Amino acid sequence: MQYADIEQSYVEGGMVTANANQAGGFSAFVQNGSIADCYTTATVGGGSYTDVGGFAGHLYNGSIRNSYSSGTQNGDGSNRSAFLAACKHAGATVSDCIGWHSSLPFCASSAVGTITNGYAGTEGTISS
Numbered sequence: 732m733q734y735a736d737i738e739q740s741y742v743e744g745g746m747v748t749a750n751a752n753q754a755g756g757f758s759a760f761v762q763n764g765s766i767a768d769c770y771t772t773a774t775v776g777g778g779s780y781t782d783v784g785g786f787a788g789h790l791y792n793g794s795i796r797n798s799y800s801s802g803t804q805n806g807d808g809s810n811r812s813a814f815l816a817a818c819k820h821a822g823a824t825v826s827d828c829i830g831w832h833s834s835l836p837f838c839a840s841s842a843v844g845t846i847t848n849g850y851a852g853t854e855g856t857i858s859s
Contacts, residue, residue, distance in 0.1 A: 753788035777806025
């Protein structure tokens with residue numbers, strides 16, 4: 732997704748299978764746009780690809796807020812996460828989001844960017 736805003740949308744069930752780096756249950760790549768009040772329950776099959784997140788693969792100069800992912804993930808590539816795999820730009824912001832049903836971290840790689848109230852966990856267990 733580039734240069735767009737998405738609100739109150741969802742991906743219900745199904746399987747998202749990565750065929751390149753940067754994959755997610757809702758969006759593979761978010762650039763110069765925003766996502767708010769959205770969710771995904773899709774399973775994400777990452778294979779050996781990198782930057783695979785339960786919600787999004789890569790956030791570049793955009794924002795995600797009040798959203799969640801609850802699908803499962805499989806794969807063995809690097810930078811796998813419960814919600815967002817890579818947040819590597821100073822203009823990237825994530826707030827009030829959660830990645831459920833995963834033992835993976837909320838964000839796998841966050842060199843820069845701002846994450847506020849980002850949580851990951853399984854039923855009964857939550858970490859920030």
